Every structure is written in C-alpha cells, then in structure tokens.
Amino acid sequence: MSGRWLLRRTGLILYTLLVVSVLVFGITQVLPADAATMLLGENATAEQLAAVRDRLGLNDPVWVQYWRWLSGVLVGDFGISMRTGLPxxxxxxxxxxxxxxxxxxxxxxxxxxxxxxxxxxxxxxxxxxxxxxxxxxxxxxxxxxxxxxxxxxxxxxxxxxxxxxxxxxxxxxxxxxxxxxxxxxxxxxxxxxxxxxxxxxxxxxxxxxxxxxxxxxxxxxxxxxxxxxxxxxxxxxxxxxxxxxxxxxxxxxxxxxxxxxxxxxxxxxxxxxxxxxxxxxxxxxxxxxxxxxxxxxxxxxxxxxxxxxxxxxxx
Known part of the structure; x- marks a missing residue:
C-alpha cells in the first residue's frame, strides 16, 4: 500500500464530501415551508419574519449562505440548531x-x-x-x-x-x-x-x-x-x-x-x-x-x- 494511493483515496473522500455538501445544501434550500415560519409559527407578523430571516442570513444569496456554512464546517462549527438554539x-x-x-x-x-x-x-x-x-x-x-x-x-x-x-x-x-x-x-x-x-x-x-x-x-x-x-x-x-x-x-x-x-x-x-x-x-x-x-x-x-x-x- 503506497502513500500515493492513500493520498489519492483521501482526496477522493474529500471531493465526495464536497459534492455531498453542495447537494445537501441545495436540497435544503428548496424544502417546502420557510425556516422563519417554522420558528415563529404561522401567526407571526411580516416584520417578525423579516427580522428572523435577516438574523439567520436567509436573505443572503445562496452561494454566500453556502460558503458561510462550509467555512464553519471546516473549523468544526456546524452552526446552531434552529429548534433548540444549541450547537x-x-x-x-x-x-x-x-x-x-x-x-x-x-x-x-x-x-x-x-x-x-x-x-x-x-x-x-x-x-x-x-x-x-x-x-x-x-x-x-x-x-x-x-x-x-x-x-x-x-x-x-x-x-x-x-x-x-x-x-x-x-x-x-x-x-x-x-x-x-x-x-x-x-x-x-x-x-x-x-x-x-x-x-x-x-x-x-x-x-x-x-x-x-x-x-x-x-x-x-x-x-x-x-x-x-x-x-x-x-x-x-x-x-x-x-x-x-x-x-x-x-x-x-x-x-x-x-x-x-x-x-x-x-x-x-x-x-x-x-x-x-x-x-x-x-x-x-x-x-x-x-x-x-x-x-x-x-x-x-x-x-x-x-x-x-x-x-x-x-x-
């Protein structure tokens, strides 16, 4: 087993995970319903929904949201749960x-x-x-x-x-x-x-x-x-x-x-x-x-x- 094979296989794993991250992030963007609505409920006002979307960065372009999330993942920060408020x-x-x-x-x-x-x-x-x-x-x-x-x-x-x-x-x-x-x-x-x-x-x-x-x-x-x-x-x-x-x-x-x-x-x-x-x-x-x-x-x-x-x- 050569070091070249280990390096190539590690690179393939990282490439696979990068593709998976893009696919998963893209799929979550087209899920039905809205994250702000799920957090505040259907009775929330437009102002409240806008404030939450702004706080969560949901109004930013998709590529900006993806890069913000990926850069956090690379340092072990997967974000905060929207449901529990915990890491x-x-x-x-x-x-x-x-x-x-x-x-x-x-x-x-x-x-x-x-x-x-x-x-x-x-x-x-x-x-x-x-x-x-x-x-x-x-x-x-x-x-x-x-x-x-x-x-x-x-x-x-x-x-x-x-x-x-x-x-x-x-x-x-x-x-x-x-x-x-x-x-x-x-x-x-x-x-x-x-x-x-x-x-x-x-x-x-x-x-x-x-x-x-x-x-x-x-x-x-x-x-x-x-x-x-x-x-x-x-x-x-x-x-x-x-x-x-x-x-x-x-x-x-x-x-x-x-x-x-x-x-x-x-x-x-x-x-x-x-x-x-x-x-x-x-x-x-x-x-x-x-x-x-x-x-x-x-x-x-x-x-x-x-x-x-x-x-x-x-x-």
Missing part, C-alpha cells in the same frame, strides 16, 4: 454515538450468526441445512423492519414480559438496563443483516470450493477443514467485507423505522425530527456526517481487502 455538532455526535452502538451490536451479532450459517449452507449444499438457512434468509429479506419489530414487541415484551418494549437508556448511566433495552432493536436489525450476509457467504463459498486452487489443495492431501479455512473461506469473505461496510451505513441511516418504533434517539430519528421542523443546520450536518461514515467504512473495507489477500496491492 449542532454535539447533538449530531450524541445521536451518531447511539446509532453506532446499535450498529456495532447488530453487526457483531450478525457476524456471529451469519458466517457459520453461510458456511454450513455452502458445505451442506442441497441438503436439509442448506434449505433451512435459505428459508431463514428469505424470511429475513421479505419481512419489513416494522413487521419484525412489532412482532418482537408483542411476543417478548407484551406476552412474555421478558424485555422492555421501547425506550433508551444511556450506556454510561446504567449498562445493564441499556443493553436490555437494545436487545429487541438489535435482534430486529440483525435478522435483516443475517439474511443478506449469510446468502452472500454461501454463494461466494460455493464458488470458491469449485476453483482450481481448492482442488489443488485437496489433491495435496490437506484436511478438508484446512482447505476450507485457509483457501476457500479466505477468498470467499472478500465480497462479504463490502456488504458489511455498506451495512454500517444502512444501520446508521436506513433503519429510521426501527429507531422510531423503539424510541432510540439515533442519527436517523434526529434527521426526521429536523426535517419536520425545518431545522436546516441539523439536516445539513447529519447528512454530511452520514456521508463521511459511508466513505470511512468503504476505506476500511479496502484496507481489510489488502490484509486478507496479500495479492491485492494499492499503488
């Missing part, structure tokens, strides 16, 4: 931390379950184990998040009473209760991720088991377990890394329904509230942070590629 960055980082905790637990649970299932289905291809894993995968893919979450709440919270239905407890406040409240959300998200990843692992491992280098390893007399672990599985996991990296972005921004049902104040739910209240600084900061997370995860996926397969060289 945006701490609010976004707190929401991101909650979503990252949910993502880490969900992806960790998924890997523990999906990898063995995918391997079992590939090794037992066409047998009962393969059919069972395929059935579980189809169920996970076909059931929407709100259906899985609702069924989980009805069964484990209402009927059995084993787990709390909704709510969020900070991990630093009470780790035991915090993890207890996260069991159902993590299970809901993990079911979807397991369905995707187990099928990917199965498909890639089946292909790898029929390659020439695996046949050569078997002809050398290596034990089947060694052939599977050192040769087939190592190469089959490479495409799975990309899926896992994309799943992190999905968990952060694509499970708004899960965060809403279980009342988790994550980044997705924060953005929904910001859109409803026309809170432009929070919308812009949240979208930019989520885009940065996608970029970083894809960058880490490339680094993991190189670590797993020494043949991959980034020049």
């Amino acid at each position: 945006v960055l701490p609010q976004i980082l707190d929401a991101l931390a909650r979503s990252l905790l949910l993502a880490a637990l969900s992806i960790g649970t998924m890997l523990v379950i999906a990898l063995p299932l995918g391997i079992l289905a590939a090794v037992r291809r066409g047998r009962v184990a393969d059919l069972v894993v395929s059935l579980v995968s189809y169920l996970g893919v076909s059931l929407p998040e709100f259906v899985t979450a609702t069924l989980a709440i009805l069964l484990f919270a209402d009927v059995l009473g084993w787990l709390p239905a909704t709510g969020y407890v900070p991990l630093a406040e009470d780790p035991g209760r915090a993890l207890l409240h996260l069991v159902l959300p993590v299970a809901t998200v993990s079911l979807i991720l397991v369905a995707h990843v187990s099928r990917m692992v199965r498909s890639e491992l089946v292909d790898a088991l029929h390659t020439d280098y695996v046949r050569a390893a078997r002809l050398k007399g290596l034990p089947e377990r060694t052939v599977l672990r050192r040769h087939a599985l190592r190469n089959a996991l490479l495409p799975t890394i990309t899926i896992v990296a994309l799943d992190v972005g999905y968990v952060l921004g694509g499970i708004i329904v899960v965060e809403e049902i279980f009342a988790i104040p994550g980044i997705g739910r924060t953005l929904i509230v910001a859109v409803q209240n026309r809170d432009l600084p929070v919308i812009q900061a949240g979208a930019l942070v989520m885009a940065a997370t996608y970029c970083v995860m894809n960058f880490l996926a490339d680094l993991t590629y190189a670590a797993l397969d020494k043949r991959i060289q980034y020049a």
Whole structure:
C-alpha cells in the first residue's frame, strides 16, 4: 500500500464530501415551508419574519449562505440548531454515538450468526441445512423492519414480559438496563443483516470450493477443514467485507423505522425530527456526517481487502 494511493483515496473522500455538501445544501434550500415560519409559527407578523430571516442570513444569496456554512464546517462549527438554539455538532455526535452502538451490536451479532450459517449452507449444499438457512434468509429479506419489530414487541415484551418494549437508556448511566433495552432493536436489525450476509457467504463459498486452487489443495492431501479455512473461506469473505461496510451505513441511516418504533434517539430519528421542523443546520450536518461514515467504512473495507489477500496491492 503506497502513500500515493492513500493520498489519492483521501482526496477522493474529500471531493465526495464536497459534492455531498453542495447537494445537501441545495436540497435544503428548496424544502417546502420557510425556516422563519417554522420558528415563529404561522401567526407571526411580516416584520417578525423579516427580522428572523435577516438574523439567520436567509436573505443572503445562496452561494454566500453556502460558503458561510462550509467555512464553519471546516473549523468544526456546524452552526446552531434552529429548534433548540444549541450547537449542532454535539447533538449530531450524541445521536451518531447511539446509532453506532446499535450498529456495532447488530453487526457483531450478525457476524456471529451469519458466517457459520453461510458456511454450513455452502458445505451442506442441497441438503436439509442448506434449505433451512435459505428459508431463514428469505424470511429475513421479505419481512419489513416494522413487521419484525412489532412482532418482537408483542411476543417478548407484551406476552412474555421478558424485555422492555421501547425506550433508551444511556450506556454510561446504567449498562445493564441499556443493553436490555437494545436487545429487541438489535435482534430486529440483525435478522435483516443475517439474511443478506449469510446468502452472500454461501454463494461466494460455493464458488470458491469449485476453483482450481481448492482442488489443488485437496489433491495435496490437506484436511478438508484446512482447505476450507485457509483457501476457500479466505477468498470467499472478500465480497462479504463490502456488504458489511455498506451495512454500517444502512444501520446508521436506513433503519429510521426501527429507531422510531423503539424510541432510540439515533442519527436517523434526529434527521426526521429536523426535517419536520425545518431545522436546516441539523439536516445539513447529519447528512454530511452520514456521508463521511459511508466513505470511512468503504476505506476500511479496502484496507481489510489488502490484509486478507496479500495479492491485492494499492499503488
């Protein structure tokens, strides 16, 4: 891995974030309703609305507003929330931390379950184990998040009473209760991720088991377990890394329904509230942070590629 590649990749990430910032800022300018009206209400007078627009700089040209916002972002100032009057960055980082905790637990649970299932289905291809894993995968893919979450709440919270239905407890406040409240959300998200990843692992491992280098390893007399672990599985996991990296972005921004049902104040739910209240600084900061997370995860996926397969060289 060369320094030129790292420099080029870093430049690509920065360019991507610049494009995203332009798109997000442009979209927020054409959202319905007016920020001043959202702040003061529909009964505000024209003079009051004009004063607020002037204070927020909404009367300035769009390019001036964009540059003012971007120059603040470059020094870590994402502005002040129009809804709460508090700095945006701490609010976004707190929401991101909650979503990252949910993502880490969900992806960790998924890997523990999906990898063995995918391997079992590939090794037992066409047998009962393969059919069972395929059935579980189809169920996970076909059931929407709100259906899985609702069924989980009805069964484990209402009927059995084993787990709390909704709510969020900070991990630093009470780790035991915090993890207890996260069991159902993590299970809901993990079911979807397991369905995707187990099928990917199965498909890639089946292909790898029929390659020439695996046949050569078997002809050398290596034990089947060694052939599977050192040769087939190592190469089959490479495409799975990309899926896992994309799943992190999905968990952060694509499970708004899960965060809403279980009342988790994550980044997705924060953005929904910001859109409803026309809170432009929070919308812009949240979208930019989520885009940065996608970029970083894809960058880490490339680094993991190189670590797993020494043949991959980034020049």
